[in-house]
Amino acid sequence: MSEGTLTADPPAETPSHGRRGGLLSNPATLFRWGVRLVIALIVLTPPLYFEPSWLRVGQYVMIGAVAAIGLTLLTGQAGQLSLAHPFFMFVGGATYCVLGSEDAPGKVGFGLPSLVALIGAILVAAALGLAFAPVSGRVRGVYLGVATLALVYVGLYLGQQWTSLSGGTASGRPSPDLNLFGIKTLRNDPEISFLGQAMEREQRVWYLFALLLLIAALLAWGAVRSRPGRAWRAVRDNESAASALGVNVPRVRAEVFAISSGYAGLAGVMTVMWYRLLKPDESEFAGTYSIVVAIAFLAMILIGGLGSVGGAIAGSVLVFGLPGMLTIMIGGNELFGTSGANAITPAIFTSFVYGAAIIIVVLFEPGGLAALGRRLKATAARTQLGSTLLSPKGS
Amino acid sequence: MRQSLKVPALVIAGALVLAACGGGDDEADSGGADASGVKTGPGISDDSITLGVMTDLTGPFKDFSTTLQAGHKMWVDEVNAKGGVCARQIQLESRDHGYKAETATIQFPDLEPNVAGFMELLGSPMIAALKTDINDKQVTTMAVSWSSELLDQPYVIIVGTTYDLEIINGLDYLLEKGDLKKGDTIGHIYIDGEYGANGLAGSKYFAEKNGLKVSEAKVTSTDTDMKSLVTKFKSDKVTAIALTTSPAQTASAATNNVGLGLNVPMIGNSPVFAPALLDTPAAPALSKLYVVASAVPFDSSVPKAKEVATKFIAENPDVKPSFTVQYGYAQGLIWGQILQKACDAKDLSRAGINAALKSSNNITTDKLVSDLDFSKPGSPSSRTVYIGQVDKDSPGGLKQVQALKEFPDAKTYKAPHES
Numbered sequence: 094m095s096e097g098t099l100t101a102d103p104p105a106e107t108p109s110h111g112r113r114g115g116l117l118s119n120p121a122t123l124f125r126w127g128v129r130l131v132i133a134l135i136v137l138t139p140p141l142y143f144e145p146s147w148l149r150v151g152q153y154v155m156i157g158a159v160a161a162i163g164l165t166l167l168t169g170q171a172g173q174l175s176l177a178h179p180f181f182m183f184v185g186g187a188t189y190c191v192l193g194s195e196d197a198p199g200k201v202g203f204g205l206p207s208l209v210a211l212i213g214a215i216l217v218a219a220a221l222g223l224a225f226a227p228v229s230g231r232v233r234g235v236y237l238g239v240a241t242l243a244l245v246y247v248g249l250y251l252g253q254q255w256t257s258l259s260g261g262t263a264s265g266r267p268s269p270d271l272n273l274f275g276i277k278t279l280r281n282d283p284e285i286s287f288l289g290q291a292m293e294r295e296q297r298v299w300y301l302f303a304l305l306l307l308i309a310a311l312l313a314w315g316a317v318r319s320r321p322g323r324a325w326r327a328v329r330d331n332e333s334a335a336s337a338l339g340v341n342v343p344r345v346r347a348e349v350f351a352i353s354s355g356y357a358g359l360a361g362v363m364t365v366m367w368y369r370l371l372k373p374d375e376s377e378f379a380g381t382y383s384i385v386v387a388i389a390f391l392a393m394i395l396i397g398g399l400g401s402v403g404g405a406i407a408g409s410v411l412v413f414g415l416p417g418m419l420t421i422m423i424g425g426n427e428l429f430g431t432s433g434a435n436a437i438t439p440a441i442f443t444s445f446v447y448g449a450a451i452i453i454v455v456l457f458e459p460g461g462l463a464a465l466g467r468r469l470k471a472t473a474a475r476t477q478l479g480s481t482l483l484s485p486k487g488s
Numbered sequence: 489m490r491q492s493l494k495v496p497a498l499v500i501a502g503a504l505v506l507a508a509c510g511g512g513d514d515e516a517d518s519g520g521a522d523a524s525g526v527k528t529g530p531g532i533s534d535d536s537i538t539l540g541v542m543t544d545l546t547g548p549f550k551d552f553s554t555t556l557q558a559g560h561k562m563w564v565d566e567v568n569a570k571g572g573v574c575a576r577q578i579q580l581e582s583r584d585h586g587y588k589a590e591t592a593t594i595q596f597p598d599l600e601p602n603v604a605g606f607m608e609l610l611g612s613p614m615i616a617a618l619k620t621d622i623n624d625k626q627v628t629t630m631a632v633s634w635s636s637e638l639l640d641q642p643y644v645i646i647v648g649t650t651y652d653l654e655i656i657n658g659l660d661y662l663l664e665k666g667d668l669k670k671g672d673t674i675g676h677i678y679i680d681g682e683y684g685a686n687g688l689a690g691s692k693y694f695a696e697k698n699g700l701k702v703s704e705a706k707v708t709s710t711d712t713d714m715k716s717l718v719t720k721f722k723s724d725k726v727t728a729i730a731l732t733t734s735p736a737q738t739a740s741a742a743t744n745n746v747g748l749g750l751n752v753p754m755i756g757n758s759p760v761f762a763p764a765l766l767d768t769p770a771a772p773a774l775s776k777l778y779v780v781a782s783a784v785p786f787d788s789s790v791p792k793a794k795e796v797a798t799k800f801i802a803e804n805p806d807v808k809p810s811f812t813v814q815y816g817y818a819q820g821l822i823w824g825q826i827l828q829k830a831c832d833a834k835d836l837s838r839a840g841i842n843a844a845l846k847s848s849n850n851i852t853t854d855k856l857v858s859d860l861d862f863s864k865p866g867s868p869s870s871r872t873v874y875i876g877q878v879d880k881d882s883p884g885g886l887k888q889v890q891a892l893k894e895f896p897d898a899k900t901y902k903a904p905h906e907s
Contacts, residue, residue: 146598153590249708253680263637263682265616295597368593369620372613375681376710380613381589417594420583 124482136303140296141288148295149367150417155302156363157409159309161393162402163356166313168391169400170322171349172329173229177241178357178390179382180248181218183373185358186365186382189214191258193269200266201257207271211362218358219351226347245377245384252373252382265372268365271301279369302363306406309356313402316352325349389413396454398463407462415447526574529837530627531604537572537827537836538579540603542595543610543632547587548734551764552812553610556632557582558804559816560607562796563824573824574831580607589617596621605841607823608632608816612682615644626838628826628845630819634758634782635686639866640905643842647815647822648782648857650868651683651757653898655690655730657873658755658780660895662728663698667753673701675721675752677741678732679709687732687757689904697897712736718744731756731777738777739770746773755780761878763808763885774878779886782857783815785876786884790891792854797883809884811876818856825851858892866905871898 139151160178167173193210194202205213225244232240252259260266271278276285278297285292292300316322324345327335332342364381365371374380393412397404423442458465473479531538541560543553560580568577583599585592592614600621606629609615615631615638622629622643629644636650649657655676662668676691678684688704695702703724705717714737721729729745729752731738738760745754758781765774779785784793786809793814800813830836830844849863858872872894876886 144598146594146596149594149597153594253708261685262680263635263685267620368589368617370617372589372616375613375679376708378710379587416591420591420594421598 120481121483137300140292140299141290145295146421147418148299150414150421152295152298152302152363152367153417154409154414155306156360156367157389157393157413158306158406159363160357160360161390161397161405161409162309162313163353163360164390165394165397165400165402165405166316166325166356167349167353169394169398170317170329171325171346173346173350174234174238175229175241175350175353176238176384176387176391177225177244177354178360179384179386180241180244181222181354181357182361182364182386183248183252183382184221185214185218185361186371187252187259187361188217188358189362189365190260190266190269190371194266197266199257200260207269208273210269211271211359214362215355215358218361219355222354222357223347223351225350225354226343229350230343230346242384242387245382245387248382249374249377259373260371262373262375265370268369268371271366273301279366298366301366305359305363309359310402310406313356317400317402321345321348392451394461396451396461398461401461401463403466404461404463411450412447415450416444419446524575525834526831527835527837527840529604529840530601532576532836535576536579537574537576538581538603539605539607539823540599541580541582541608542585542592542599542606542614543582543608544587545584547585549587549610551762551808551810552759555800555807555810556608556610556812556816556819558800558807559796559813559818560820562799562803562813563817563820567820567824573827574836578824585611585614587611587613589613593617593621600625600627603627604827604836604838605823606630607819616682619644626842628838628842630823633683635682636689636868636903636905637682637686639868639903642865645822645845645862646869647819647860648868648870649873649898650903651686651732652690652693652903653868653871653901654757654780654782654873655687655732655755656694656898656901657871657893657895658778658875659691659694659728659730660897661778661780661875661890662753662755664895668698668700668728670699672727673703673724674728674730675703675705675717675724675726676730676732677705677707677714677717677737679734679737680706681709683757683759684732687730690901691730693901694897697900707733707737709734712740714740715744715748717741718748718750722748722750726750726752728752729754731760733760735760735762735765739765739768739774742773742777743770745776751776753778757781758783758811761885763810766878766880766885771880775880777878778889779876779878780873781811781876782870782873783811783818784856784874785882785886785888786811786813787882787886788814788874788876788888790855792856796856801883811884811886814856818853821853821856822851822860855892864906866903866907868903871901873898 140148160182164178167175189210191201192203192205192213193207195204196202228240229237253262270280278301279294281293324340327338327340328342328345336342374383377383378385389412393408394405396411397408454461470483474483543557544550545553564578564580567573572578581599581602583595585595596618605627609629610632612633612635615633619641626643631638631644631646634646634648634650636652638644638646674691674695676688678688691702703721703726718741729741731741731754738756742754745751754777756777756779758779761779784790786797796814796817800809826841826844826848829848830840833840833844845862847863849861851860858870860869862869872892874888874892875890877889878885879887
């Protein structure tokens with residue numbers, strides 16, 4: 094991930110494209126494209142080779158990545174702590190179901206085209222984030238974290254009470270099928286085959302999520318490197334100074350909260366599609382939109398490095414991906430003795446590994462994986478080959 | 489600009505070439521028949537039948553599942569010693585989802601191609617999350633949940649009496665005993681969600697039928713202090729308390745029932761009680777609780793239950809016994825009969841197994857659970873219950889006070905998906 098090592102504060106001057114002369118003759122450019130090729134392969138080929146359960150882990154990682162990118166913009170770039178991401182995910186998922194499903198007995202549905210429902214879900218989540226501006230504009234730091242935590246409880250309550258929208262905790266409501274220009278995502282309709290591999294649900298959802306993640310990441314990178322990103326960092330570092338520079342602080346704070354909520358809303362739609370079900374949680378401590386998930390997102394951006402988009406993705410691989418991967422790898426093995434009251438089962442083992450990973454990263458590299466990447470890059474750049482390959486564009 | 493497009497084009501071309509080298513591996517596991525003409529399917533080999541188990545060995549249902557699995561294992565060992573089913577040995581392949589829906593969602597496609605059906609899928613969040621998968625793969629699944637809301641699912645088996653019918657039977661029992669009469673008020677504490685809503689449907693039906701009132705008290709699954717609710721019940725002058733709660737909530741409700749001087753009898757669905765509660769300070773207050781379940785209490789005098797219990801204690805001297813031992817064993821007996829039926833019809837494919845289930849109108853388990861009828865879609869497979877009173881001195885914590893019985897209101901009740 095060449096962009097994965099993006100710094101929290103990228104250099105102000107980004108060398109421009111469009112140099113004369115053969116692009117391919119420049120080893121640095123060639124190397125950059127080589128890295129992109131590897132990433133493209135990592136993203137594009139698994140559906141051709143991997144079992145559905147592995148694909149589901151990958152899809153889940155992509156959901157976490159989208160949400161974590163939203164949170165890293167808010168917390169890492171703009172300095173606002175939020176634990177409300179699960180709430181906005183729930184709002185996004187519920188809006189998608191309400192807008193995209195047909196009316197059913199006891200359940201409200203508008204029957205809009207699913208793509209409209211998807212965009213509507215993001216907009217509604219962002220609008221609710223904006224509506225939270227009076228709070229997010231006034232409260233700072235840990236206090237904002239606690240204030241946003243309240244929203245998780247609001248989500249829990251609404252999900253349980255407002256069953257005509259949420260479907261209720263009992264059985265929930267099914268996810269609308271995303272119809273992407275005639276191609277259904279959750280059903281084999283029409284049947285497609287790609288390089289001899291039938292594109293079934295897991296493959297389709299993988300590619301769709303990869304596309305959504307790509308768009309989400311590109312937008313985030315764009316924002317971080319340009320004017321909005323500079324405004325966010327200015328507000329984060331010193332509000333008075335930002336104000337003196339002409340940044341409208343309350344407006345920027347509200348804006349970034351709304352954008353971050355929009356990301357969470359998209360992650361919520363992806364969650365509903367992943368489960369093929371919207372189901373409100375039965376308790377605030379366990380479930381899809383619970384406090385545990387809010388903490389998991391925080392862990393992702395901490396592990397990845399606050400403010401780094403690539404780091405958020407890497408953090409999601411670790412936090413959302415690792416337990417799933419270990420579960421499948423250990424799977425049916427009787428290695429740990431899955432019977433008996435005191436056996437160490439994969440579920441326990443994975444929580445140990447996951448916990449240890451967080452401690453190790455925070456202990457030895459407080460800047461997270463992003464800082465680790467930067468350091469590796471700097472070390473590599475000191476070598477002869479590295480300095481040729483990693484030289485910035487245009488040099 | 490034109491030049492810079494060269495590179496992305498190369499990237500994509502490269503990706504395609506590499507991808508093409510791999511191709512896809514086709515799955516072809518369905519269909520086929522063995523030498524004796526029995527049609528086979530996933531999870532069926534020439535000498536074995538594999539059933540899947542998705543359980544919770546690390547989450548809130550750890551104790552429940554541990555004894556349930558012990559019951560499965562006893563049945564598997566027994567049936568395999570007798571030569572198995574359809575001349576095939578039974579094998580179980582199990583996964584621990586830790587009561588996490590996302591883990592179960594990831595495990596399912598990994599496990600599903602290897603199994604003929606699921607012996608156990610525990611937990612209503614997991615069942616909800618996997619409902620579409622189960623339907624898509626047409627895999628017959630025994631759910632460890634007793635919600636009648638699930639009865640519209642063609643591939644889901646619910647063994648025994650549903651939560652609504654448990655409550656109706658329990659209240660009928662109190663009515664017969666004279667603890668309840670017309671005009672009384674019943675206090676019902678229930679967890680918001682499928683479980684609680686289904687239990688509440690039972691008490692509402694009973695109250696309407698018999699001219700009583702229900703004082704409803706909704707809790708979330710993490711609430712543990714029931715004091716305010718019992719206080720409310722006291723001011724409502726309830727004469728009985730119905731519980732559709734978790735064991736910890738049961739303990740609090742029972743303690744406050746005695747502590748606040750209300751002292752009314754309590755009935756509860758099968759999941760409200762766990763033997764571990766008897767090691768808590770709530771133990772004395774719990775003796776007012778009658779647990780209504782389609783599964784036999786561990787300490788019952790039913791011969792088969794005794795036999796299984798004796799064997800369990802001999803094999804697992806360190807594990808706290810529970811009714812789930814016999815229930816797990818009964819699940820095995822049921823699967824054995826369904827598989828035998830499918831074998832007789834020479835079709836062990838998934839469709840064949842489901843057809844065998846649909847035609848099973850008289851499955852018996854030597855009274856470990858009542859006789860079961862799976863042939864009527866939407867209708868619970870049984871309406872009869874055992875009633876056990878909490879008793880510190882009985883192994884498993886329950887003393888049987890009522891043998892299998894179908895009370896009159898349970899007979900007339902119509903389940904949500906019943907036609």
